[in-house]
Amino acid sequence: MPIVSALQATARGSVHRDPGSCVCGAGTLADRPDGTVVRHGDTVAKAHAPGTDPADLRLRLTVAAHPALAGVLLPPLRGAAAPLHDRLVTFWPHGTPVDPDHPEHAPWEAAATLLARLHTTPLRPLPQALPPMRGPAKAARALARLGATAPGHPAARPVRDAWRTLPPWARAEAPYEHARALCHGDLHLGQLVRHPARSGPWLLIDVDDLGIGDPAWDLARPAAWFACGLLPTEDWTRFLTAYRQAGGAPELAAPDPWPALDVPARALTVQTAALAVSKATEAGRPLDEVEVAVVDACDRMVRVPTELGSESAK
Template sequence: MSTGPSFWRGTESGAEIAVAGSVVVKRHRPGTPLTERLALAADHPAFVPPLRSTPLTDADGRPVTLWPRVPVLDPNDAEHPWVEAARLLARLHLSPAPAGLPRHGWAQRLARVRNRAPAELVPLADRLLAQLAARAEPARLVHGDWHLGQLGHWTDGWRLIDIDDVGLGDPAWDLARPAGFWAAGLLPDDDWDAFLDAYRAAGGPAVPRHGDPWPVLDLPARCAVLVAAVHSGGTADALVEACRRMAQ
């Protein structure tokens, strides 16, 4: 019986994933910088470690990485580990940033989404891209594409998976998805409060320890809502309606 990958599943970012027994094989977007990111994931306790700390190259020249197959959090589960996730992100954001990491991947993600957006949302995407380009950011270590589906269960509990957009920048981007979904009415107040309170209690540097976090989170949250709305293909009415309000 073959132990090779039987099929490839595409991701929203343009990467492809296949499973071969206990191994997850990921074929990344061409040109994705992976050497420093893999080295970080191999050593940092916030990440599920790769099976190889250096990338491979497939026959088409695309970079390939190998990972252990781990249980991944299902965002559709009734209960979510918001407190554990917040502490994990705070731990990452407080870690020293290793040399050689690129910037996080939100600018590229937003540009890809702009090219797929329906005509009514293109002006909003252009405005957010301009605001992102003008944004002065610190150089902290960030995941770059965090949401609940980026949690994998390792031997010591939940850890981060997916290193494609790990890099330097403002840690507020890692709070963008829950912040945006809460603002759009898709995340209950109790979940958002538990996440934000746990992040602050753990010393997370993305938001002030006290007071209104929204001046920091506003732009990342708006970008996250737009990205999610476009990825939904217009089927997530609450997200699309939130985008329309932002575009006014």
């Protein structure tokens, strides 16, 4: 049985004792190599990527359900993952996502406030031996995908060159020695939902990359978008101001956060560009305007090493 069909059946079974009597159906929210997600009623079932470490996932689920993270992370409906074929499945309450068709309503302040609360959560009450935040590993996977799908694409060269300018820890080739805070690891607006649906507060979802790491990584994607000219100044200002006001990590709440943001923002720029080139190649289409912008940013990072974190981006 294909994973989507099996996951839909599992989601129905988690809601109804007699799944065959159900007439409300199930909808597929995402079907990607790194995760398949379906919704059935108010329940969301996620099949995590093949090879997901069960011990690490168990720790991440424990953190998401911990009282110290109430109001920050969406808690799972179950405390343990269930096996399905070669995948691990987790169950979550359904929430209302950010509307991608109305960027003017994007909850930048809420996202920043949630990150500040996450980054300043005391680690002592949480499970010991939490895994590292997987942001650098995710960036490395994007470069591996580029090498597998588009090694000869003209845009691949500046992306690879920019990748080589990053320090080993940002390429997941060495541990980050200064990791000290709980981090989301893959922050973007698709990682926020309102729960209860529509009327509830914004919460962070998706714990696959959650762990101990550098808080700057969680701010790096919007920082990279801003530096590449893809995020308006007013939105970046709203985001950064809200993070500061919520008492986030001191180095990011400083008047000039770019010394802390520079390497993670560069890494997220390279990751975004690598995925853009890979997806365009797989679809047999040229790069669009946004994709060209992030590839151009990689080229500038190599030619002008101070470009991304320049004075204009502060």
